Amino acid sequence: MAEENTTITYDQAVTELDELVKKMQDPQCSIDRLSEYTRRAKELLDICKRKLTATDEELKQILAGIE
Amino acid sequence: MAQSSLFDPQDTALTLAEYGLRIKQAVNTAPSLQAQWVKAETSDVQVRRGHCYLELIEKSADGGTTVARASAAIWANTFTALAARFQAVTGTAFGTGMKVMVKVSANYHEQYGLKLVITDINPEFTLGDMERQRREILERLTREGIIELNRQLPWPAAPQRIAVVSAAGAAGYGDFMNQLDNNPYGLKFYTRLFQAMMQGVNTVPSVLAALGKIAEHRQAFDCVVIIRGGGSTSDLNAFDNYDLAAAIARFPLPVITGIGHERDVTVLDHVAALRVKTPTAAAEFLIQRGTNALAHLTEVSNTIAALVRDTLAHAREQLAFYTSVMPMAAGNRLATERTNLVHSIQLMQTGITTLMMREQMRLEALADKVTLLSPRNILNRGYSLTMHNGQFVTDATMLKPGDVVTTHFKNGLARATVNLVKQQ
Numbered sequence A: 001m002a003e004e005n006t007t008i009t010y011d012q013a014v015t016e017l018d019e020l021v022k023k024m025q026d027p028q029c030s031i032d033r034l035s036e037y038t039r040r041a042k043e044l045l046d047i048c049k050r051k052l053t054a055t056d057e058e059l060k061q062i063l064a065g066i067e
Numbered sequence B: 001m002a003q004s005s006l007f008d009p010q011d012t013a014l015t016l017a018e019y020g021l022r023i024k025q026a027v028n029t030a031p032s033l034q035a036q037w038v039k040a041e042t043s044d045v046q047v048r049r050g051h052c053y054l055e056l057i058e059k060s061a062d063g064g065t066t067v068a069r070a071s072a073a074i075w076a077n078t079f080t081a082l083a084a085r086f087q088a089v090t091g092t093a094f095g096t097g098m099k100v101m102v103k104v105s106a107n108y109h110e111q112y113g114l115k116l117v118i119t120d121i122n123p124e125f126t127l128g129d130m131e132r133q134r135r136e137i138l139e140r141l142t143r144e145g146i147i148e149l150n151r152q153l154p155w156p157a158a159p160q161r162i163a164v165v166s167a168a169g170a171a172g173y174g175d176f177m178n179q180l181d182n183n184p185y186g187l188k189f190y191t192r193l194f195q196a197m198m199q200g201v202n203t204v205p206s207v208l209a210a211l212g213k214i215a216e217h218r219q220a221f222d223c224v225v226i227i228r229g230g231g232s233t234s235d236l237n238a239f240d241n242y243d244l245a246a247a248i249a250r251f252p253l254p255v256i257t258g259i260g261h262e263r264d265v266t267v268l269d270h271v272a273a274l275r276v277k278t279p280t281a282a283a284e285f286l287i288q289r290g291t292n293a294l295a296h297l298t299e300v301s302n303t304i305a306a307l308v309r310d311t312l313a314h315a316r317e318q319l320a321f322y323t324s325v326m327p328m329a330a331g332n333r334l335a336t337e338r339t340n341l342v343h344s345i346q347l348m349q350t351g352i353t354t355l356m357m358r359e360q361m362r363l364e365a366l367a368d369k370v371t372l373l374s375p376r377n378i379l380n381r382g383y384s385l386t387m388h389n390g391q392f393v394t395d396a397t398m399l400k401p402g403d404v405v406t407t408h409f410k411n412g413l414a415r416a417t418v419n420l421v422k423q424q
Helices: A002-007 A010-025 A030-052 A057-064 B002-006 B016-029 B076-090 B123-145 B171-181 B203-216 B243-247 B265-272 B279-373 B375-379
Strands: B036-048 B053-060 B066-074 B099-109 B114-122 B161-166 B188-197 B222-227 B255-258 B386-390 B405-411 B411-419
Touching: A010 A030, A010 B279, A030 B279, A057 B188, B016 B265, B036 B161, B053 B099, B066 B076, B076 B114, B076 B123, B076 B203, B099 B265, B123 B243, B123 B265, B161 B171, B171 B188, B171 B222, B171 B279, B188 B203, B203 B222, B203 B243, B222 B279, B243 B265, B255 B265, B265 B386, B375 B386, B375 B405
Parallel strands: B066 B114, B161 B188, B161 B222, B222 B255
Antiparallel strands: B036 B053, B036 B099, B053 B066, B099 B114, B386 B405, B405 B411
16 A cells, blocks of 8 residues: 555546546446445545545655755 | 246136035036936935935947946935835836936035936836836747746645755745744645745846756755745846746646735746745645645545445435335245146156056057967967977977976966977
8 A cells, every 4th residue: 555655646546436426326337346445445545645644754755865 | 937827727716625516506407407307227226224226327229338428426315215106007126237318417516426316216218118128038039939838737636746946045945934834724735945036137047047947956855936935125127037937837747826915926937837926825826725725635535425325325225126126036936836737747747647548558569479479379379389498499409318398288288298300
């Protein structure tokens, strides 16, 4: 998850979230897919919230290192 | 020599002070030199002990050479009021490099020389000139098709990595950082300061240099914020600059300008993706984007929860429906099955009976045939059968003399011993 946190950008995560919601809103969406989508959505929501509110030490250091 | 002494220049020569007094009388009282409106450009503006000292200059049409120059001063008793009015009208402090229209009185002092004493300033003239310059820059940016470029850049959903162009230690920079760091939503921001002079003649080159450095690291940032110190003077003239405006217009990241201007806007504000009035407002905008992003996440979360709830509820309903419908359906099904079964049994019974009857008839026919062909029948028809050792004797070679044979007739049997065997 930590790896994913650094590889996926906030905008990518939000885009995927919005797509998931659209898929879940489709009346054809089966319950099996729904639980799969929900799991992924939860994952993305956590990533996004973390990006907004948890300190990213690595990013801090990258910016501090710019000459 | 006495005659010569009569014309001795030493007798008529004035002291410098005496001559100076003559200039003073000629200049300081000449109506054409007093309270005259003059158009000029300001240079080397300095304020000392409340007095404003400056140079008034006029440049050639191409701007290359100075064609006129005079020292000037605005005494403290008038400067305070004039400066305030000037700032109120132009939105800019009275300073160097401005086109001004000033009411001057030539004042010569034998000790200090010639000085143009400014008693009034027409700020509308300066404003008009600034607006003309600004308009020219904006027209050029429009003509070159770049004026909208920065505004058209997409904003990231939540800009968190921010390149700040400001003077270090400036009050405005501090305000900006405080606002970001102490936001009550727990939003995290990552800032990096790129120092620049935010006033004076070095403003343009130093801001350009800072932007150049940020451009090298554009992948590391979401946006750029240009903020000013927020000191007492607000010499914004430097920001009405074509090169700076073009650099911002072409910048690959969205630029926010918060260069602290209440009344008027600089050309930078026309090209920047976002213009705010104060550094604090710049921070508020970024925080607002963050809270919007958080709100969107909550909304998505709620939408998903509702979707799951609805879908499950629907599924449960469906299940309940099946549950209620199933016994009836099952009952119906069973009845149908039972009918089918009965029918099948009947069919089977009929089938079996038919089969049995047919078999019976076949057996009877077979029995007839067997009866017809049986040895008994042959015997009945007057033939006899001879057996030896339990086998019908059908061949003469089966017997040899001395064998005992039994011959069956329709009404009995006879045992005999073979005397002779003869093959034909």
